[in-house]
Amino acid sequence: xxxxxxxxGRAYPLGTKNVDTDMVIAAKWLKTISRVGLGKGAFEALRxxxxxVFDDPTYAGSPILIAGDNFGCGSSREHAAWALIDMxxxxxxxxxxxxIFASNAFKxxxxxxxxxxxxxxxxxxVAKTDPIHVDLEAQSVxxxxxxxxxxxxxxxxxSCLLGGLDEVGLTLxxxxxxxxxxxxxxxxxxxxVPAVA
Amino acid sequence: MTQPTTLYQKxxxxxxxxxxxxxxxxxxxxxxxxxxxxxxxxxxxxxxxGRKVRRPDLTLAVPDHNLPTTARRDAAGNRIPIADPEGAGxxxxxxxxxxxxxxxxxxxxxxEQGIVHVVGPEQGFTLPGTTLVCxxxxxxxxGALGAxxxxxxxxxxxxxxxxxxxLLKQSKTMExxxxxxxxxxxxxxxxxxxVIRRIGTAGGTGHVIEYRGSAFRDLSIEGxxxxxxxxxxxxxxxxxxxxxxKTFAYLKGRPMxxxxxxxxxxxxxWKTLVTDEGAVFDTSVVFDASEVVPNVTxxxxxxxxxxxxxxxPAPESFADPSKQAAAKAALDYMGxxxxxxxxxxxxxxxxxxxxxxxxxxxxxxxxxxxxxxxxAGTIRQALVVPGSGLVKRQAEAEGLDRIFTESGFExxxxxxxxxxxxxxxxxxxxxxxASTSNRNFMGRxxxxxxxxxxxxxxxxxxxxxxxxxxxRELVGETA
Numbered sequence: 001x002x003x004x005x006x007x008x009g010r011a012y013p014l015g016t017k018n019v020d021t022d023m024v025i026a027a028k029w030l031k032t033i034s035r036v037g038l039g040k041g042a043f044e045a046l047r048x049x050x051x052x053v054f055d056d057p058t059y060a061g062s063p064i065l066i067a068g069d070n071f072g073c074g075s076s077r078e079h080a081a082w083a084l085i086d087m088x089x090x091x092x093x094x095x096x097x098x099x100i101f102a103s104n105a106f107k108x109x110x111x112x113x114x115x116x117x118x119x120x121x122x123x124x125x126v127a128k129t130d131p132i133h134v135d136l137e138a139q140s141v142x143x144x145x146x147x148x149x150x151x152x153x154x155x156x157x158x159s160c161l162l163g164g165l166d167e168v169g170l171t172l173x174x175x176x177x178x179x180x181x182x183x184x185x186x187x188x189x190x191x192x193v194p195a196v197a
Numbered sequence: 198m199t200q201p202t203t204l205y206q207k208x209x210x211x212x213x214x215x216x217x218x219x220x221x222x223x224x225x226x227x228x229x230x231x232x233x234x235x236x237x238x239x240x241x242x243x244x245x246x247g248r249k250v251r252r253p254d255l256t257l258a259v260p261d262h263n264l265p266t267t268a269r270r271d272a273a274g275n276r277i278p279i280a281d282p283e284g285a286g287x288x289x290x291x292x293x294x295x296x297x298x299x300x301x302x303x304x305x306x307x308x309e310q311g312i313v314h315v316v317g318p319e320q321g322f323t324l325p326g327t328t329l330v331c332x333x334x335x336x337x338x339x340g341a342l343g344a345x346x347x348x349x350x351x352x353x354x355x356x357x358x359x360x361x362x363x364l365l366k367q368s369k370t371m372e373x374x375x376x377x378x379x380x381x382x383x384x385x386x387x388x389x390x391x392v393i394r395r396i397g398t399a400g401g402t403g404h405v406i407e408y409r410g411s412a413f414r415d416l417s418i419e420g421x422x423x424x425x426x427x428x429x430x431x432x433x434x435x436x437x438x439x440x441x442x443k444t445f446a447y448l449k450g451r452p453m454x455x456x457x458x459x460x461x462x463x464x465x466x467w468k469t470l471v472t473d474e475g476a477v478f479d480t481s482v483v484f485d486a487s488e489v490v491p492n493v494t495x496x497x498x499x500x501x502x503x504x505x506x507x508x509x510p511a512p513e514s515f516a517d518p519s520k521q522a523a524a525k526a527a528l529d530y531m532g533x534x535x536x537x538x539x540x541x542x543x544x545x546x547x548x549x550x551x552x553x554x555x556x557x558x559x560x561x562x563x564x565x566x567x568x569x570x571x572x573a574g575t576i577r578q579a580l581v582v583p584g585s586g587l588v589k590r591q592a593e594a595e596g597l598d599r600i601f602t603e604s605g606f607e608x609x610x611x612x613x614x615x616x617x618x619x620x621x622x623x624x625x626x627x628x629x630x631a632s633t634s635n636r637n638f639m640g641r642x643x644x645x646x647x648x649x650x651x652x653x654x655x656x657x658x659x660x661x662x663x664x665x666x667x668x669r670e671l672v673g674e675t676a
Contacts (some may be wrong), residue, residue, distance in 0.1 A: 001246070013674060031283045033237035033290045036245075078352065082238075107352060146253065161366045167352070168248070172359040174215075178251075178362060181225055191229055191455035191463040194322060 001109040003164030007134045010062040011127040012053045017068030018044075021080035021101065023153040024072070027063060030079055038079055039086030054087075064132055066123055067094040071112075072101020086132075091134050093141065095120055106157050107166060119149040136162060152189050201473035203370050204439055205405045206344040208470070212328050214362055224365045226357050227327035228344070230313045231258040231300065233291040234619070235332030239355035242293040244425050251361045253299035257322050260305055261312045262619045266582050266609035269306045276306075284620065298358070311585020311611040314338040318422060319585055323449025325440035325467040327563070330357055335552050335635065336435075339430040341421035342448070343440035343470050348429065369479040371404040371433065375412035377486035379675035382669035384562065385420030385555060386652035387632070388412065389427045390492040394502035396482055401433030404480060407472060408438050412486035418447040419558035426553045427635050430499035439471045493539055493665055494637045494650040496527035501637070504656065505667045510538045530639055531647050532627070539665050542649070546630035547572070547579040547606070547660040548642070549653050551616035555584030556634035559653040560592050564600040566657035566668060572605035573663030579606040580622060582614040606660070618643045631659035 009109060037115040046052050053059055065084070071094040081104040084092070092105065093113045102112050111132065115123075119141070123132060126143045133142045136158065141149045160166070165173065185192060202210075215223040229252075236258075241573040243250070250256060263284035271277055288305070295302035303309040309316065314335055317323040325343035330336060332354045339346035354364055373392055393400075406428050408421070416424065421438045428436030438444075445464050448454045455463045490504040501524075503510065512524035528535065533542065549563050551554070560583065572579050581601045583589035588609060592598055598608045615622040616634035618641065624630045626645025633656050634641075637648040649665060658668040669670075 001666045033286050034241055035238045036241065166246075167364070168242070168246070168356050168359045171356065171362060171364070172248070175360075177223065178225070180358065182361075185225070189463070189466065192324070192327065193460035194453040194455060 001164045001166045001169060003110055004109060004161045007063050007111070009064060009131050010059050010080055011064035011066050011093070011123065011132045012059050012062050012089075013124045013127040014053055014065060014067045015124050018070045018073055019076050020074030021072055022074055025077065025083040025145040029083075033156075035079070035082035036086055038083035039088070042083040042087050063088055063089050064091045064127075064134065065089045066127055067092060068120070068122060069095045069117075070104070070167050071097050073098040078104045078108070081105045081110055084110055090112065093120065093123060106160070109161065109164070109166065111142060111161055113151045115141065115149045115151050120128055122147060123149070147149065170178075201475040203476045203478065204343070204407055204437055204470055205345065205368070205370050206476075209367060210328055212325065212345075215535065218355040221366055222418045223362050223366055225461045226330055226361055226363060227255060228317070228324070229256045229331070229357050229361075230317055230322070230331035230336070231256060231291070231295070231354070232262060232304055232313045232331070232333065233260045233287040234262045236294065236354055237290040238351050239332075239358055240290070240298065242355045243298070243358060248359045250298040250300060250358045253301075255361065256300045256358070257317070257320070257388060258291055258295040258300050258302045258315045259310055260291055261611075262613045263288055264610070264612040265306055265621050265664075266580070266612045266614045266647060267621070268578060269429055269610060273462050280621070284411045285479050290412045308586035308590060311583070311588065312552045312613055314422075314426065315584030315588065316448075317556060318342055318418070319587055320582045321448050321454030324448065324454065324463070326470050330363065334429045337433070338422050338426035338552055340425040340428065340436040341418060341438050342444055343438060343467065343670060345435055345437065347418045347434040352372065353488060368434065369403050369404045369578065371401055371406045371482065372478040373406055374410040374481065375408075375486050376410040376487075377412055378411055378415070379486050379489055379529045381658070382491055382667075383489050384491075384652040384654060385416050385423040385424045388486075388489050389424040390494070390499070390502045390643060390650065391484075391489045392424075392482070393427065393499050394492070395484065396431050397500045398430060399432045401428065401431040404433050405435045405437060406431065406433045407474070407478070412489075414441070415436065418443055419556040420468045422556065423553055423559075426485070427499070428609060430635055455674065472492040491652065491655055491667055491669065493655065494648070495531065495533060495539065496524060497501050497530055497637055497639050498523065498527070499635070499637060499650065501527060503539060503541050505539055507539055509535055511537065521593075532629075540667060541664060542629070543664045544629045544649065544659050545573065545575065545577045546615075546624050546628060546632075547576060547656050548582070548615040548622075548630055548632040548634060549581030549606075549656050550584070550609075550614050551632075551634035552584065552613070553635040554653050555582060555588065555611075557588050557591050560588070560597050560632065561595070563653040563657040566654050566672060567604040567660070568600050569607070570604055570661050572660040575663040576605070576660055577628070579660050580609055580615060581606045582609045583611050585611050604660070615642055617641060618646075624648070631656045631665060
């Protein structure tokens with residue numbers, strides 16, 4: 001996973017409340033064999049509207065998404081996080097997030113920033129003309145106009161995101177315990193390695 | 198060491214790599230089974246991160262869910278293409294990923310290929326006292342051999358591939374104790390359906406079930422696999438049987454099982470894998486084997502179980518209002534009326550197969566009922582799908598295939614088949630199937646399909662009469 005320290009760039013000013021994971025990625029995209037490439041299916045229903053923010057060239061490739069309350073509610077599909085990452089989004093800013101989505105986002109290296117509705121309103125306004133700066137170390141969101149909003153994050157998740165450590169990476173960060181266990185098992189119970197026919 | 202402990206606790210303790218302050222443990226995984234549906238994104242994750250599979254030697258890959266059960270090679274030995282491009286894509290991905298990551302792979306036309314939960318025990322890949330996982334909830338089956346076995350999601354599949362471990366919290370323990378002898382015509386399937394009827398589909402949530410008592414002990418390994426397989430339908434992620442002489446006899450000489458001196462050392466260890474006298478379970482369910490009769494499901498949840506001699510229950514007969522509503526919806530979906538005798542329910546499809554009931558003993562039980570008989574003219578399709586290529590060969594060596602085909606069944610290639618609508622074998626909307634599989638969910642066997650879960654002998658009996666039938670009467674008639 002790519003470490004995430006600071007993210008600066010334009011932001012999709014979506015603003016919608018209760019964006020569910022079906023809206024992020026519809027069920028018909030779930031039969032894929034890849035978590036890559038789901039970006040093209042992201043927000044498919046919203047993109048039927050010709051004035052949608054995702055197809056507006058102003059925001060093309062934005063690393064930040066700004067949304068309303070309860071982002072990521074509904075189905076637990078990990079594909080929603082895969083779709084966002086695939087379209088290049090590393091940070092979602094909203095007043096609140098569903099627990100499951102927040103967990104899936106974290107597992108896939110996406111930072112969820114919860115700030116009050118007034119802050120979201122202001123950032124939506126800035127996003128229409130200017131870039132936004134997110135600093136995970138400082139736990140702040142800033143704009144070129146001296147706006148500064150701070151946010152909370154679980155210390156464990158913060159260190160994982162800063163270090164680019166997913167859960168697999170974390171476990172791999174301490175393989176000596178696994179190696180010791182394997183050596184002991186190989187000595188005590190050598191039959192555990194399957195015979196090769 | 199003085200504290201008496203459960204079998205589950207013993208296996209858990211033997212696999213703790215690291216214990217964290219919040220009680221979460223890093224648990225070592227001894228065996229990992231892979232199939233085509235839940236593994237592609239896990240392999241992709243490894244590839245993107247530049248990671249290897251830590252222990253390919255502890256990993257085994259077999260395609261099963263998507264494979265059509267019709268011929269896979271033409272007369273010239275060329276692969277017959279699969280019509281569904283997405284299913285074909287998942288199969289192709291596994292065929293590519295396994296060798297790329299150094300994992301042993303049984304291909305679609307290899308005699309060892311089969312349903313992953315049939316292949317593991319059959320190869321001796323599944324061993325007592327091991328931890329075994331697979332991206333499939335019916336992994337619980339392997340508990341029949343005394344392995345702590347459970348299903349996992351795709352992110353966890355990737356975690357196991359990369360680290361050979363999982364971060365887990367310990368489960369609670371449930372004892373299901375059944376003493377006494379099962380009556381004639383009553384099988385392992387009837388017994389586990391009875392357990393699920395009693396505890397409900399959420400009864401085992403958060404628990405690992407240990408099956409205890411003489412009724413479970415007297416089951417063959419195949420019967421135990423049927424029981425443990427459906428632990429998940431009772432809400433339990435895993436089931437366990439203490440390994441015994443039957444387990445050892447079943448495993449001895451299997452291709453991947455220990456041999457020679459290693460075998461003796463393994464058996465000595467396996468003999469310690471019992472729940473100690475006086476060990477305490479969090480929950481206990483006890484009944485007598487004489488209370489179990491041939492069972493059948495009437496609704497759309499595996500807990501919707503009645504004796505074959507019973508009738509379709511009234512929704513009002515359930516105390517819980519939400520269950521009443523669910524029962525109403527189920528009756529509507531199933532096209533049944535309250536009070537209708539289960540034996541009067543006609544079926545148009547018969548499915549003998551799935552990871553629950555596709556082993557040699559299941560096929561023998563069905564063939565014993567079918568021998569010398571023809572299926573009813575009203576049956577549109579009757580499928581027998583052996584659980585593996587080796588089961589298929591064994592059955593053919595015993596002449597079972599001819600009994601099936603002469604009675605009107607189709608004899609197919611191994612795979613998950615009609616258990617779930619992921620391959621061409623489906624029950625059409627509004628039609629009814631007597632099925633030896635494990636889930637009677639709405640749409641499970643195809644959109645609109647109506648499923649009645651039964652034992653292999655009961656499925657065979659329904660095939661002959663064209664309606665749900667008490668196999669005891671049918672066999673009794675000619676006995």
